Amino acid sequence: MGGAQARVAGFRYAPRQAFTVAMWLLGGLLVVFIILPMVRLALATSADSLAGAIRNPDVRASIQLSLKDALAAAAIATLCGVPLAWVLARKHFPGKGLVEGIVDLPLAVPHTVVGIALLFVFGRKGWVGAPAGHLGISFFGTEWGIIVGMMFVSAPFVVDTVRVAIEDVDPRLEQAARTLGASQWQTFRHVTLPLSTRGVLSGFVLAYARAISEFGAVVILAYFPMTAPVEVYDLYLQKGLDESAAAAVLLLIVTLATFLVFRSLTAGGVGRWLSTRT
Amino acid sequence: MTLTIFAAGTLAGPFNALDKAFSAKYPNVTIHAQFGGSVAEVKQVTQLGLQADVVGVADYTVIPKYMFAPANKAWATWYVGFASNAITFVYTPKSKGASTITADNWYKVLAEPGVQIGRSNPDTDPSGYQTLQMLDLAERYYKSPGLAAAILKNAPATNIRDTETALLGTLQAGQIDYLAIYRSDAIQHNLKYLDLPTAINLSDAAQASAYAKATVQTKNGALSGNPIIYAVTIPTNAPHAEWAQRWIEFVLGPDGQKELAKDGFGDVTPALANQQSALPPSLQPLTAQWPAR
Numbered sequence: 410m411g412g413a414q415a416r417v418a419g420f421r422y423a424p425r426q427a428f429t430v431a432m433w434l435l436g437g438l439l440v441v442f443i444i445l446p447m448v449r450l451a452l453a454t455s456a457d458s459l460a461g462a463i464r465n466p467d468v469r470a471s472i473q474l475s476l477k478d479a480l481a482a483a484a485i486a487t488l489c490g491v492p493l494a495w496v497l498a499r500k501h502f503p504g505k506g507l508v509e510g511i512v513d514l515p516l517a518v519p520h521t522v523v524g525i526a527l528l529f530v531f532g533r534k535g536w537v538g539a540p541a542g543h544l545g546i547s548f549f550g551t552e553w554g555i556i557v558g559m560m561f562v563s564a565p566f567v568v569d570t571v572r573v574a575i576e577d578v579d580p581r582l583e584q585a586a587r588t589l590g591a592s593q594w595q596t597f598r599h600v601t602l603p604l605s606t607r608g609v610l611s612g613f614v615l616a617y618a619r620a621i622s623e624f625g626a627v628v629i630l631a632y633f634p635m636t637a638p639v640e641v642y643d644l645y646l647q648k649g650l651d652e653s654a655a656a657a658v659l660l661l662i663v664t665l666a667t668f669l670v671f672r673s674l675t676a677g678g679v680g681r682w683l684s685t686r687t
Numbered sequence: 688m689t690l691t692i693f694a695a696g697t698l699a700g701p702f703n704a705l706d707k708a709f710s711a712k713y714p715n716v717t718i719h720a721q722f723g724g725s726v727a728e729v730k731q732v733t734q735l736g737l738q739a740d741v742v743g744v745a746d747y748t749v750i751p752k753y754m755f756a757p758a759n760k761a762w763a764t765w766y767v768g769f770a771s772n773a774i775t776f777v778y779t780p781k782s783k784g785a786s787t788i789t790a791d792n793w794y795k796v797l798a799e800p801g802v803q804i805g806r807s808n809p810d811t812d813p814s815g816y817q818t819l820q821m822l823d824l825a826e827r828y829y830k831s832p833g834l835a836a837a838i839l840k841n842a843p844a845t846n847i848r849d850t851e852t853a854l855l856g857t858l859q860a861g862q863i864d865y866l867a868i869y870r871s872d873a874i875q876h877n878l879k880y881l882d883l884p885t886a887i888n889l890s891d892a893a894q895a896s897a898y899a900k901a902t903v904q905t906k907n908g909a910l911s912g913n914p915i916i917y918a919v920t921i922p923t924n925a926p927h928a929e930w931a932q933r934w935i936e937f938v939l940g941p942d943g944q945k946e947l948a949k950d951g952f953g954d955v956t957p958a959l960a961n962q963q964s965a966l967p968p969s970l971q972p973l974t975a976q977w978p979a980r
Contacts (some may be wrong), residue, residue, distance in 0.1 A: 525856045533803075534861035549862055550845020629853065632808070633844035646727055646811040646849065647906065650734045 451658055458655035468656045471640035472663055478552055478636065479620035482559035483567075487613045490567030494612075495597070497568070498575035512568045515561050523561055524629025531557055531630070554630035559620035566615040574608020575601060610675050614668060621664055690930050692720040693728040694743035696852055697772065698917065700875045701943075701950045702743070708946075709937050716930060724812055724850050729753045732922050733762050739922055740931040745772070745869075746813035747918035751961070754920065762923060765965040767974055768916035769939055771953030773870040773890035774814065774821040776804070777878040782864035790882045794825055797865060798837035805863040806842050807851040810906040813915075814851050817889055818867040820901040820912040824887040842867075869915070874951030889915045890953050892978065916955060921967070932967050939973045 462468050497509060515523065531538040531548035538548055548554040578601055586596040602609070624638040632639060637660045645653035694702055699722040706718040721728070725744035731737045733753055744750055747768050754763035776793065778785050783803075784796040797804060809815035822835035848854050851868045855876060858866045870890075873880035885891045889898055891914060898912035919938070921931045937943055939958050948954065960966055960974040 525860070528857060528860050528862060532857070532860045532862040547845070549857075550843070550847075628848070629856070631845070632848045643808075643811060643849065645730070646724060649730070 447661070450654055450661075453650070454655045454658045455651075458651050459658060461652065462655040462659045465656070467635070468637075468640055468644075468659065471635045471637045471656075472660055474552070474555070474634055475621050475637040475660070476663065476667060478555045479559055479563075479617050482556045482563055482620040483613050483617035485556070486560050486564040486567045486616045487609065490564055490612065490616075491571050491609060494568050494571035495575055495601070498572050499580075513565050515565050520562060520623065520625030521629060523626040524558060527554075527557055527561060527626065527630060548630060550631050550633055552631075552634065555627050555634070555636055558626040558630045559623050562623050562626055563616035563619040566619055567612040570612035570615060571605065571608050574605035574612075577608075578604040610671075614671055617671075618664070618668075621660075688715055688927060688930060689717045689719055690741070690927055690934060691739045692718060692741045692743065692934075693731055693737075693739040694720060694722055694741070695725040695728065695745035695917070696722045696850060697745055697869050697871055698722065698743050700871070701946045701952065704946050704950075705938060705943055708942060709934060712937075713930075713933075718934075725749045726753065726811065726813075732924075738924055738926050740925040740927045741919055741934060742922055743917065743919045745915070745917055746817075746913065747916045747961075748913055749813070750918055750920050754922070760923075763920040764923065766918040766920040766961050767935065767939070767966065767970065768892070768918045768955055768959040768977065769935075769943075770917045770947045771890050771892065771955050772915045772917065772951075773883065773885075773888040773953065774817050774867065774915065775870050775873055775880045775883055775888065776865045777858065777868050777873045777876070777880045778865045779858060779861075779879065781861055782858075784864070785879070788881070790884075793881050793883075794829060794831065794834050794838060797841060798834070799841075802841045802865065803846060803863040804838065804842035804865045804867065805846045805848070805851065805854040805857060806867040807854075808847050808849050809903065812850050814867065814869060815847075816903055816905055816910050817912070817915060819903040820898070820910070821867075821883070821887050821889060823901040823903060824889075824898065824912065825883075828884065828887050869951075870953075871951035889913070892916060892955065892959065895978070916959065917952070928967075932969050935970060936973065939970070 493512070497505070497512075518526075528535070528549070530536050531541075531554065533539065533542050533547065533549065541548065546553055548557055582604070583596050583600050586600045587593075591599070622638060624642065627636055628639050635643060637656070641653045641657050641660065644656055692702065692706070699720075702720055702722075706720055710716055710718055721731075725746055726749060729742060729744060729749055730753065732739055732742060742750070742754070742763070747766055750763055750766040755761050776797065778788070783801060784799060788796045796802070806818050807815040809819050819835070819839075822838055826832065826834040846854075846863055851866060852872060854863060854866050855868075855872075857863050858878075868880075870880060870888075872878075885894065886897065889912060895914050898914055901912035902909050919935055921928050921935070925931050938947075944954065944956060957975045958973060959977040960971075961977050963971055963974060963976050966974065
């Protein structure tokens with residue numbers, strides 16, 4: 410019996426290592442798969458061509474525009490996405506499955522189709538576009554159009570991420586707050602939101618990243634002014650691979666830098682505001 | 688055997704039909720055709736290193752410009768012009784001015800305030816600069832100074848895309864009223880279009896020297912007008928050059944010409960070779976030397 414137990418223990422020990430190794434190997438493969446094209450892109454870019462991209466006023470303007478409009482799109486998506494996530498996490502209502510499906514629809518629709526569909530609604534004769542036109546707002550070839558295209562494709566990332574985070578908050582904590590006399594808003598503000606801060610922040614950053622990278626939907630609504638992905642494609646057609654790769658690397662560097670800025674910002678002010686419980 | 692074709696977006700209609708007919712004739716051949724902007728398709732070969740058996744472009748000058756280099760290892764050494772096209776404007780019954788516009792008064796209707804005109808990017812797309820050249824020719828043809836500027840005022844940057852076909856949906860959605868595009872697209876999409884005079888619509892190889900007087904500024908420098916002649920070549924690194932030759936023979940032959948005419952392209956027979964002696968021998972008898980300008 411003792412021998413058998415030892416054998417079992419030994420048997421268990423070896424696979425445990427094998428298991429960890431397998432997890433590392435398969436996971437590492439994915440990391441390599443993601444990083445390899447990025448490294449190759451960076452290697453294809455000389456310091457000279459990167460400097461050329463930095464000097465190119467069109468490239469600078471396009472990156473600035475992308476960062477700004479992605480920030481706006483992610484902010485609006487978060488403003489409406491967090492309440493929707495809360496509704497989906499906490500409420501039961503008929504047709505909930507349908508709403509869940511609708512939220513994820515942007516992930517499945519080809520983005521060029523998204524662009525055309527948005528144009529039908531936000532174009533100068535569209536349901537939203539026509540009345541907005543009377544107020545002097547056009548969504549065609551403007552930043553409004555860019556933001557609308559970015560929001561459509563990035564909204565699901567906020568809703569899905571925040572929803573999971575809110576579902577992880579123990580409802581009994583919220584009930585305790587209510588029985589102690591807190592209003593629904595106070596409960597949300599001081600219990601639910603602080604406990605799902607990480608989800609909200611990562612939802613925001615995911616939406617922001619997705620918004621920056623969007624090409625297909627945005628290019629139908631707005632080719633000019635050019636966002637960074639459109640400018641990269643335009644450079645590829647006009648000049649060639651070197652110039653467009655350099656602009657793409659510059660965009661990656663700037664985007665990474667803004668991620669880091671968000672991190673430190675959220676660790677400070679915003680994060681503290683979200684996570685204060687008193 | 689898979690024959691790979693990279694071609695201009697406007698060629699998608701006739702080439703897809705011809706590919707089917709060709710595969711029916713030679714059942715061992717599967718054709719993979721990919722369509723996009725002419726320059727983008729050429730760059731797939733010269734910059735991305737993808738191998739194609741046939742490259743077809745909407746502007747024959749694209750082939751010598753991008754593929755006749757580097758000198759010792761050029762991507763292509765010849766091209767054959769096989770069809771022509773014309774620049775026109777398409778519109779729908781809902782377009783502003785649609786009820787009154789004709790091929791004679793079009794430049795006045797298009798300059799009216801509030802009209803929205805779409806066009807493709809003159810810095811990257813042939814039809815973009817060809818539209819500008821056509822307007823320049825029209826200005827002199829109609830003896831109407833300021834015509835081009837007045838029309839372009841209704842075609843601001845907001846209405847520009849990398850290729851004009853990207854704006855077809857935009858036209859149908861009513862966002863724009865008129866779209867500068869090729870006649871073949873107008874016919875294949877069953878859209879109303881203007882039958883503009885050959886003196887301005889860039890469709891006639893014989894009027895090349897007159898077209899050359901139209902010069903427009905782009906980010907790539909000044910570009911003077913050329914007749915819109917579609918050209919094909921076989922890249923020097925084509926994996927199946929022999930089958931590519933047979934395919935081009937098929938396009939230049941009666942089946943090909945019939946299909947091209949049906950899709951709204953102009954006739955170029957015999958096909959025009961930039962340099963007949965550089966062509967594969969089997970293609971030489973099907974072509975004539977390109978007229979000197």
